[in-house]
Amino acid sequence: MPLTYGKEKVKIAQISCGTEWSGIQPELDKAAELVNAEIFFPEASLEEIELGVEKLGFSPASHSLRVMLGQAIALENYRDVDGILLLTCFRCAEGSLTRTVLRKYLQSRFNLPIISYSFTERTKAENLLLRLEALSNIIRRRHLLEVKRQEGVSLGIDSGSSWTKAVLMEGGEVIGFSALPTTDTLDTALKVVEKAVNGAKTRFSVGSDPVGVTGYGRHLLSQKLRAKIAMDEITVCAKGATFLTKHFSGDTTVIDIGGNDNKAISIHDGIPYNFSVGGVCAGASGRFLEVTAARLGVSVSELGELALRGDPNNVRMNAYCIVFGIQDIVAALAAGARKEDVAAAACFSVAEQFFEQQLQEIEVRPPIIEVGGTSLNRGLVKAIEKVVHFQVKVPPYSQFAGAVGAAVLASNA
Known part of the structure; x- marks a missing residue:
């Protein structure tokens, strides 16, 4: 179904490695067309590539990744840029490091919203649409996102x-x-x-x-x-979280560990400027907590209270895949592990993976606000606090943050 957006195209700079040979570039272009956005590639000279390595203090082994550093330097030559896409392959550890280095550099140089994303060869336009829609809304509807009253x-x-x-x-x-x-x-x-x-x-x-x-x-x-508005859940969730906490100025980090995907959003003065959406590995989602609760014979709400009485260090559980996570649960229970320890380990596993997969992609600055249904799981909130070393705020009606926004x-x- 075609989406309706402003007549003026938004211009998005794509700094990436591997989108052509992996076959996802046509999917990116399709998603961009749906939100009336124009993607362009900053052209980097050999001198700019060498300057990128020198200036950023990072020299990846891959020439394609070094080109990304040069593209970041070359972006200084472009005007009328509305947003930035940073993309590398999901399986490339060096690519992940490159995205992190580039994100920090670009945030220090440009006041532009940034998407940092690791793709697979199975990534489709539908997977990319939410991210590009959110980027487009942040650019086009900034005045609306700045509102402080209902x-x-x-x-x-x-x-x-x-x-x-x-x-x-x-x-x-x-x-x-x-x-x-x-x-x-x-x-x-x-x-x-x-x-x-x-x-x-x-x-x-x-x-x-x-x-x-x-x-x-x-x-x-x-x-x-x-409906008067139909907007992506990233911008809307951010608005709901800041409205419920009345945190309209300064920095904020919003996290939402959902049943299907996870969101981590960096916000300044109420406007998202950097965000990450997960969904590649179900072991880091709320769905894994549902499966854990069912295996332990408790409700999802009871799982969190059970976890508060357990010690995650007594059970080894850190599988990215939900299938292997279930195997960890079965093995632990068969070995005589306490339900409380298994529940605590499951919460800590989700928190740890969320940190590794999502929070590495954004600028984490307190206060940290957790919303969504899993924010009611006190065991998970406690686990996140241990992982990020910050207190996590859970506002009233936190599970309704999207609807409130x-x-x-x-x-x-």
Whole structure:
């Protein structure tokens, strides 16, 4: 389905290695076309490549990666650049180091939003669309993302992969909310909307009052519910998190460990400027915690409390793949490990992998705000605090941050 964006194309500089021979460049171009963006490659001379190695103090063995350093230097020669894409292969450790070096350098030189991403040869336009859509929204809708108030009465819906959530807001407060496991996208959304509206003592009419939608089902729901805005979950989640904590100025880091993918977002003065979206390895997702809870015979909410009483050091568990993670659980229980220790190890494993896969891609600056359903898992919150060495804030209605962000933005659109 074509997406609607501003008439003016946004210009995105692509600094990458391997997108051509891996076959994903056509997928990148397709995703860019869908969000009305133009991708270009900064051309680097031999002198600029050598200067990049010298200036950044890093000399990768791969010539293609050294070219990326030269492209970063060459970017100084370009004007009207709106955003930057940093891309290397998922299997390349040296590429990961190169992205980190370049991200830090580019952030020190340019006031531009940056996406840092490791791709596989199976990466499709659909995988890239969310990232480019978020980048486009940060560029095009900056004035909207700067809002600090929720006006009047508005409804926000977050149509996620695992859960669909809705909140009704008035005067900056949540006055009704509901959440259900996602089955049929439209049917589930209509049910949570009905419950959220019925739970509030105020008049609200879908079609007349502002509605904002986000999440995987946002495009369908936007049409069916005549939404005022339909935006990606990265920008909307960032807005919900900062609104719930009233942290509108300075630096913030928002994390959301979801059922299908994870988000890590660096924010300054309420505007995302650097973000990473995971999804390659399910062992670092909320889905792994669901599987762990089922294997231990407890609910997901009970898993976190169980983990608080356990010691993660008593169970070895660090598999990136959910399948191998389950094998670790089975082996530990068969060896007589306590459920509490297994739960703690599972939470710590997710936190550690999230740190390695997502937080390495962004600038982590306190305060750190955790949102999404897994933010209610106190064992996971504790594990993240141990890994990042910062206190993690969990605001009220943290599991509804996406819906709250959608409601706030819709009321100002």
